[in-house]
Amino acid sequence: MILFLRFHHESGNLLYYSDANLSDSIIIDPQWLIDAFKSLITARMFCCRQPKIFEKWIQFDESAILTREIVEAVWENSMFHEHIELLLDYLEKLGIIAKPPQQIDETEVTNYYFAPCFGKKPPPEDLACNDCEDRRSTSKLCFKTRSGFLPTAVFNRLLAACISKWPLTKINGKRSVFCGCGIFDLKDNHILYVYFFDHVIQIWITKLSAKDREPSTSLCLDAYAFVLDLLQNRLRLTSAMEVFLRSQCSDLHSNHKMCTFDEKAKKTEVVCSCRSEKHVLRTNELTKYWQLSKADPKVKPKVLTDKDINRMAQHIGKEYKSLGFELGLSQVEIDHINLDSETTTDRTREMLMKWKNKEEGEVTLEMLKNAMEEAVGIDAQEVLQKADISI
Structure with missing residues (x-):
């Protein structure tokens, strides 16, 4: 059933x-x-x-x-x-509505919801990006699909997930959620901006401090991992996500001058023309807040290999069909696999290989683990332990 x-x-x-x-x-x-x-x-x-x-x-x-x-x-x-x-x-x-988290320092009970898809008010024109005496912002991290099309509904679901995770910043006593934008309070006077324009999602973090102005790298990477996991794994977009960088002072109403981490790494300095006068930016200033750490599986998940598939297929068991549905395979595709393979292990292996080959870009162990956790009758942790695989 x-x-x-x-x-x-x-x-x-x-x-x-x-x-x-x-x-x-x-x-x-x-x-x-x-x-x-x-x-x-x-x-x-x-x-x-x-x-x-x-x-x-x-x-x-x-x-x-x-x-x-x-x-x-x-x-x-x-x-x-x-x-x-x-x-x-x-x-x-x-993800149509979202209940904000109850804050310890607030007496108000959050017995209400936000409906991001219903937002009409545009975001403020003067969103804080540029540095000043007591404020420092990171570069902008941009997410777009390989196809170039990202539905507004996807951003609204991301915004709903952010509303459930972080408290919204208050501006003049009003919570700052807008059409295509949300502003959130993080720890230690950090502010997270989530912005959507022309099929591209942009995030950046600003720290307010008169002493230590440098934004926290760990907070940046946590926000990066949360957004990337939601877009890549939980929303199951049909087109693979691509990640880019932009200067902190780049125009929010334009998606020009986006570069990948690899493109930035080729040069120690880049010329920025986001202002009236061109100026030079150091590459490490753009990448240091968002730089993926190979040692941090939470930020850079391990790529799923054929060897991993062979080892895991032996331990998933008869509930492989349930996993197949979670991975997006159709009943017809699973029926064909059942006809072509005799044993449960072979069928599981073929199913996982078919899923891997259908996906655009690299698939990760984290993606498969998430699907196993949603599938009925499969203990993801037990499968990983028996296959001697760590994520």
């Missing part, structure tokens, strides 16, 4: 997740969930009749803050009211 549900989930016929708060429920008509969210974002006329609720809805319309009062009022006399908690859990799981 679980395998059946996962197959139809991957096919888009229903929604089923193994999360503790969702595993006991199945949405057999995904349109029902769409209709539930649509009723919230189109409830202006309904809320007009209730002044207190209308004020909250206007706030939602302006700032994308979805309060519990709005949800209760709009769904009160509908078929959705009985399943409020479940619907909110599903919307959060799908």
